[in-house]
Amino acid sequence: DGGITQSPKYLFRKEGQNVTLSCEQNLNHDAMYWYRQDPGQGLRLIYYSQIVNDFQKGDIAEGYSVSREKKESFPLTVTSAQKNPTAFYLCASTPGVRLGGNQPQHFGDGTRLSIL
């Protein structure tokens, strides 16, 4: 069954620690995205990648880093520079880079990150 797998489902981070959230897709999609959701807020774009070895900053990229070494994988690292990392993180993908009604995003089930 094709889809997006995010792991872990829950993650705890100590102050000053970097953590990496995993996102894997077997949909053969070219584009992948990372969003952050805070309570009562919409989804905000952190980073996106259209092809392997290429990625662009979204609206709230500060304190985050990504890599895209393989088409199916787009891990997100939350660095110690991110001062308010507690949130629900969602990974998504689309067949191509053109977002819109003809190819909406497929989402994973998210990772909830909390600070100890």
Add this chain to the structure above:
Amino acid sequence: DQQVKQNSPSLSVQEGRISILNCDYTNSMFDYFLWYKKYPAEGPTFLISISSIKDKNEDGRFTVFLNKSAKHLSLHIVPSQPGDSAVYFCAASLDRKIIFGKGTRLHILP
């Protein structure tokens, strides 16, 4: 500056009746509008979309209406079912960006 607004944080509707979720936007250049449904601790799932050149799109129990002059769209669910209880996000796309509203939590009452 919130370009996509869902002004009702929550909505309660009796089972079997019509649910109407509303969304307003500010940018007249948006070319597609989408609705997503989200259950707790899960990712959003795509429901239905509409191109900016249309005023209505229907898929089973779900219909989206677009009023470009008012910069307003709405999602109608008829009849409402218990499984429709979820958070609904309105989103608008332009080029490579999608902008999401804050969501409306729909409660279907028995």
